[in-house]
Every structure is written in structure tokens, then in C-alpha cells.
Amino acid sequence: MRALVLLAAVVVAAPAVAQAPAANRLTLADAASAPTRSTIIDGATWRCEPTGVCVSSTGANQPAPRACRRVVARLGQVTEFVWKGEALSAEELAACNA
Secondary structure, three states: OHHHHHHHHHHHHHHHHHOOOOOEEEEEOOHHHOOOOOEEEOOEEEEEOOOOEEEEOOOOOOOHHHHHHHHHHHHOOEEEEEEOOEEOOHHHHHHHHO
């Protein structure tokens, strides 16, 4: 009986886990420019590692290329940018960094 209750709890919780917001991620071209404190840009709280990899789990509802331009304006050029699960292509990254 306990196993059945546990199984039911896992099945009910699974959709909540699947619907968690996609993480935002970027890699700064210059790791030395990574901020040591959290930086809020358009509602996204970016936390960066000394390696230049930064993550955020929230943010304004906007297209990924626009979000990238806004972040680059504050943090510097990026070599990777993922916004709400959408990764920018090499061409989009070049435009973002321009």
C-alpha cells in the first residue's frame, strides 16, 4: 500500500517537474569579465562562475536574440546563449555580439 501511495505521489509530481521553466545559460567570451555578484537584466537574475558560465532561471518574455543583446550590453560578448530553452545559432550570436 505504501508503495502505491509513493508511486501516485511521483506520478502527480512529474508534470510539475516537466513544466519547470527552462534555464537560461550563457558563456562569456572573456571569463575575466564575469561579475562576482548576481546581475539582474530584464527580470533575469544572472549568476556567473569564474569560468564565464552564467545561469538564470527567469526573465522577461522576449525573443532570445533581444535578450542576448540586452545581456551583451551589460556583461560583454558571449560565445553561447540559451534563452528559455532556445539556443542561438552561430549567426544569431554574431549579430548579438555586433
